[in-house]
Amino acid sequence: MFNKLSESLTNRLIETGIIHTDELEIYRFGLETLMMKICHLASYLLLGIFFDKLLELLLFIAAFIPLREYAGGYHAKTPLRCYLVSCLTVISLLFLLHATPSQVMNYSMILAFLASTILFFIVPVESANKPLDESEKTYYRSKAGFLIIFILTGALISRMLDWNYLSYILALSLAYEAVIAIVGLRAGKSVHMQ
Structure with missing residues (x-):
């Protein structure tokens, strides 16, 4: 189309x-x-x-999309599959924001630190669609590292101010990128093994 x-x-x-x-x-x-x-x-x-979560979604997107650009990860093979996976990702996020009890959100920093640690060790994750040379890897790693620290700091400050919902949204942006990066690593390994 x-x-x-x-x-x-x-x-x-x-x-x-x-x-x-x-x-x-x-x-x-x-x-x-x-x-x-x-x-x-x-x-x-x-x-x-x-889902009546437009503001929350916009906050998530503001953190997630720049991080996704530099950290890399899984990329769908077709535009339709990309669209479907992206929409399912957004639906799962909105469902989590709706269904997560507020008491659980108090522990968002555990999720944020865990996801950040994983990301620091594996980014940038290249894909078959976007291979990177060594200078690009260095550049993307530094940009992704800055964004991880920025989002993690935002989550921590939000938690210290008792804005647990905002802290949870920022933690989820890190967690979603960590999952996408891990899936991208695994997909890249299976392509190289063939």
Whole structure:
């Protein structure tokens, strides 16, 4: 769907003289990626509204997405699978935020420290779609490390201020990335073994 729409839009841009024919593939790919990201974000927002957890979802996304970009991890092989896995991830998060008793949220720092420790040892996790050379690994590791410390500090300050719900959301952003990174490592090992 997005492929045909982006192709149609880039052809129109060529016809109107806005871009040149040699730039077709770059613009087509960029438009397709943009449309997919908008679709993902719109779906997340609708899920947040449906579960009445929009603000919580936005806080999670603000912490999780930058960390995910630099820490890496599992990547689905098709856009549809990526969309489905992403939506299921958001649904599971919203369910956890709804179902977790407030007494359990008091212990969010245990989850945050455990997830941070795991992440420090394994990031960045490259995938078949995004292999990294040594300089990129160093760069991504330093960015991911900064974000881990930043999110962990935010969770700790929130906990010290007795904002346990916020601390729990930040801890979950670290925990979800840790799971995705571990799955990405395991998927990468199985690809290398074949």
